[in-house]
Amino acid sequence: MKTIGNILWFLFSGLWLGIVWFVYGIVWCITIIGIPFGKQCFKLSKLAFWPFGRVAAKNFGSHPIANVIWIIFGGFVLAIGFGLSGIIWCITIIGIPFGKQCFKLAGLAFTPFGATVEKVA
DSSP: OHHHHHHHHIIIIIHHHHHHHHHHHHHHHTSSTTHHHHHHHHHHHHHHHOOTTEEEEOOGGGSHHHHHHHIIIIIHHHHHHHHHHHHHHHTSSTTHHHHHHHHHHHHHHHOOTTOEEEEOO
């Protein structure tokens, strides 16, 4: 089921989301100060391409200052965007699995520092 979900996700939104996150990561990495933020964008890009079968474990306490800076400079808006997308997907019964993936991405977009993305067996 996760393979079919990933294929459908990739076709309908994952390709564009992954490309956008990757480009954001490149833009952040242009400056030396932005490299840690760019690395988080690359983490989100990888998850945005194929979210089914992966779990995001968050640990806000490991990098609280970086997470607060991230929230101020766009993380809050990104999380709201993913949350609204998740609500829109969940309006239909068939879109609920995609909505759940949007909620997972919203949580990671809000506080990516200290979070890890792992495959589920």
